[in-house]
Amino acid sequence: MPSGPQPSEDDAPDGRDETENERLDRNWVELLQELRVVQTGTQILTGFLLAAVFQSRFEDLDAFQHTVYLVLVVTSILTTVFGLAPVSLHRLLFRRQEKGTVVTYTNRYVQITLAGVAITVAGIGMLIFDFVLGRAWGVALAVFLLILLVIVWVIIPRRLARRQI
Numbered sequence: 001m002p003s004g005p006q007p008s009e010d011d012a013p014d015g016r017d018e019t020e021n022e023r024l025d026r027n028w029v030e031l032l033q034e035l036r037v038v039q040t041g042t043q044i045l046t047g048f049l050l051a052a053v054f055q056s057r058f059e060d061l062d063a064f065q066h067t068v069y070l071v072l073v074v075t076s077i078l079t080t081v082f083g084l085a086p087v088s089l090h091r092l093l094f095r096r097q098e099k100g101t102v103v104t105y106t107n108r109y110v111q112i113t114l115a116g117v118a119i120t121v122a123g124i125g126m127l128i129f130d131f132v133l134g135r136a137w138g139v140a141l142a143v144f145l146l147i148l149l150v151i152v153w154v155i156i157p158r159r160l161a162r163r164q165i
Contacts, residue, residue, distance in 0.1 A: 024099040031086070031106045038113050039083045045120050046076040065130060072123040079116030085109045118149040 018026065049072055052058060061069065086106040093102050122145040130138025 021099065024103050027103045028099060028106070031103065031110060034110055035083060035086060035106075035113075038110070038117060039080075042076065042079050042083050042113070042117060042120075045117070045124065046073075046080055048124070049073050049076050049120075061131065064135070065127060068123060068127050068130070072120055072127065075116055075123065076120050079113055079120060082109050082116060083113040114153060118146065118153065122146045122149065 016023070049069070052069070086102070086109050089105055089109075090102050122142045125145050126138040126142035128138075129141045
């Protein structure tokens with residue numbers, strides 16, 4: 001029985017003439033490209049959240065807004081942790097013939113990171129709209145953004161993937 005990850009539907013034959021190692025190398029490079037984009041966005045969001053606490057109007061936030069802010073800081077930090085986890089994983093398993101494990105776990109870390117980004121984006125929108133326009137506007141925007149993110153990041157890609165099969 002082969003060790004390492006088993007092929008998934010993501011590994012469906014696509015006409016490429018490549019070895020298992022070449023496929024894993026290609027998947028790793030593709031995951032790294034995705035991580036570069038999401039890590040930059042996560043760093044910007046985290047920077048925004050960290051800078052907000054030092055603004056003079058921060059003390060005008062009510063208890064709900066403070067709680068939302070702190071939840072967003074924790075979510076943003078955890079998103080950063082999961083977004084950087086593949087680096088540590090790769091470093092520790094480097095040259096140990098574990099590329100399949102690295103690719104499998106990096107894929108999971110990227111999915112968790114994207115969920116964290118979605119929550120952070122929706123939460124920041126909610127916090128800003130809540131502060132400027134009121135609670136109802138903030139909640140409405142957060143719900144809208146979460147629905148939009150699920151449609152764009154989950155539903156559409158899955159439908160496209162099914163259509164390709």
